Amino acid sequence: MKLNLLDRLDKLQAPLNVLVAVLIGFIIGTGLMLVEGHNIGEAYTALFNGAFSGRFNFGGTLERFVPLLLSGLAFAISSKASVFNVGVEGQLYFGAMAAAYFGYTIVGLPSFLHITLVLLLAGLAGALWALIPGFLRAAYRVNEVCTTIMLNYVAIYFTSYIVNHLFKNPHIGVPQTPNIQESARLARILMPSRANIGVYIALGIVLFFIWLMDYTTLGYKIKTVGLNPQFATYAGFQARSIMVGAMVLSGFIGGITGAIQVLGIHGYFLDNFSKSLGFDGIMVALLARNNLKVLPFVAFFLAALKSGAVGMERFTGIPRELIGIMEAVIILFAAAEAIIVIRRRLSYQKGGAEVV
């Protein structure tokens, strides 16, 4: 019975720690505002309104929510298998480019089919891009963190080359692709914001992966390989292929993340459009501890902060970077705490390996 109690505490500990990190973030943010001589009440009111009040502001939150959620999911899925896909950003660029291309070139399909097809092709583009580091890791033990980071640059500059030279909208001075077909566009919600039905698609994808991890043999294998690769091999799973598989799944989600930005927000691929949407996902996954059920809440919270920061800046003149500092503090504390948890686990396994 004692054990169960400890387990329950263990489960509670994670969210509690995140809450503490958030609290510290707000305290430090508030401190900075005070030092700068701002009115705290006004600032937080503006922050809240900027995130939630009215269709436009709430829409802005949802618009930011989607890429945070999906790129967070992408990073979390690979982490489940102990593979760290820092290349979501690059996969997202490839997915976005594929979406822009197929959204423009495929003509005459009904909207539903066109969107589905484009999303799948974009996912595939991201997946293929993720296959490279996955394969290198499995076959030659090349550290995937290094390769994915480096491949991000390749992806960003390669798509930049495409949009500048091969597939550019000739009527506009900026490097962007031609507009996609109407049939590929994701319907807007909460006009006049740019929020769109990508929200539902993203939530659907998260639900699907929650199901995949909990109720399929593939999910079980990914989980097992991540927790104890030696056991996975012993039990007869192909640990390496599963690691590659997790990487590819992660890249697939990364690709779709990019596609939704193109289909739902811009309507075309714009050179260098992401500005680290893929990296933000790492932060989301970290805060959620790769727990898929927690991801949406974390993503929503961060989206609201980002969206509120814009409103706050507009109405109070407090620079939105201040919220950026708050985010950084939160991440820092959450990450530091995560390290403590992991070390405790390790010492537990080494020391009192067996409870008697």
Place this chain on the structure above:
Amino acid sequence: MEPIVKMTGIVKQFPNVLALKGVDFSVEKGEVHSLVGENGAGKSTLMNILYGVLQPDLGEIYVRGQKQVIHSVRDAMHLGIGMVHQEFMLAPSMTVVENIILGFEPNRRSVVDYDAAAEKIRALSEEYGLAIRPESRIIDNSVGEAQRVEIIKALYRGAEVLILDEPTAVLTPQETEDLFKVIRSLKEHGKTVIFISHKLQEVLAISDRITVMRDGRVQGTLLASEATKEKIATLMVGREVFLNIKAPEGKRGGVVLDVQGVSARGRRRLSDLKNVSFQVHAGEILGIAGVDGNGQSELVEVLTGLRRVDQGDIFVSGTKITNLPPGEIRERGVSHIPEDRNRSGLCAELTVAENLVATKLKRPPLSKNGVIRGQAVRELASRLVEEYDIRPGDYRIPTRNLSGGNRQKVVVAREVSEDAQLLIAAHPTRGVDIGSIEFIRSILIAQREEGKAILLVSADLEEVLSLSDRIAVMYEGRIVGILPASEANEQVLGLMMAGGEYAKAQGEEEKVVEA
């Protein structure tokens, strides 16, 4: 006379278990005092408290009649208490001398005085009959030698009371006999030895007195001269036990496992597999005896696909399985209880149910088209938990909350329920409580009765002798002989485990008898 060490009312609480529930324990100067009990009875905890590694929550410690608070290992050493742990605390790439003096180097004008150290060590080694090679590196020493180094290290630091934590677990019977000579010589020189073990025969052979612990309490202290194995075992378990189940000769069937001239690279050079050949028949238990690290682990790994075979072939029921991946070997009718349940055999974070179904999940009825059928998983898990008496009986808790014995039962339940033709059991009862040992052994016998072929690897000779139909002995990656269990005894096996041929071993035994 005043006891040299007296511990009274020792209580120790760990985060989720009360490890010691008020223990009184005292040792006379100059005696060999054994501390026996199942795993988890609290022996090691008690000794770690005496050695300053752990602090008691309640209770008092008296050394030579003086009340002491032992804060650290250094305090213990100042009081003349030394301990040789089960896992040696030696730096492998340093020499014997360097290891012994580490932290206690004799100085001469702030330069380490190796000559003085070597001199002192040599004197200790001669005095107690501890044969060592002072200039050799630990890495080149055998386990027995390393153990002697540990003992000298303790003596060098001035130990009067020497705690030996399961010292025979890693030794051959002959090495054990050597160790006993050392212990007797220590006793002659007035040293006090606390000997921790669960091998009752050894305990009876070496001790003056025996203290039995169970469940964090002392069950009694006996004079060795008045104790019997049965008496001790009953105190240890709290009921009568039957460990030496010898089933009647089984009906031996056709060849299931056929290993033909297999060679493979080992973890160390000594454990390279060199041209290993043998067969295991249906309805037979073939025991593999040997000192740990002579290629047994490597043998199990090549058989289960976890290590590459360089030469030779392996057949299971006529199908070649050489160098197939582990999953495919399993599909061809091989199940495997691995030697290290915590690293290979289980995933501690997963629940009991998830661990129980790991190898069966991809097949119906547990999954269909890759989708897990929760109902079927729960049914199987609850059936296995009940059948194999896995405690606590809740299959939804993480496996890490289980005791060693129950974790092993999870592994055994999963592997035996595979219903494979060949069961490979590597050290199936190592580090497991007596109750579970009894249970696991009876399962192996039952499997044999069902006509399964069983390869049993164990460092525990008693286990190999009582369960096997035939026994193969491994030494330095070779099989030095295979003999029927009826012709085997500890003496013969011990000589073979040290590299002797079967015939020669027999000859020497006869000589012993003649003498």
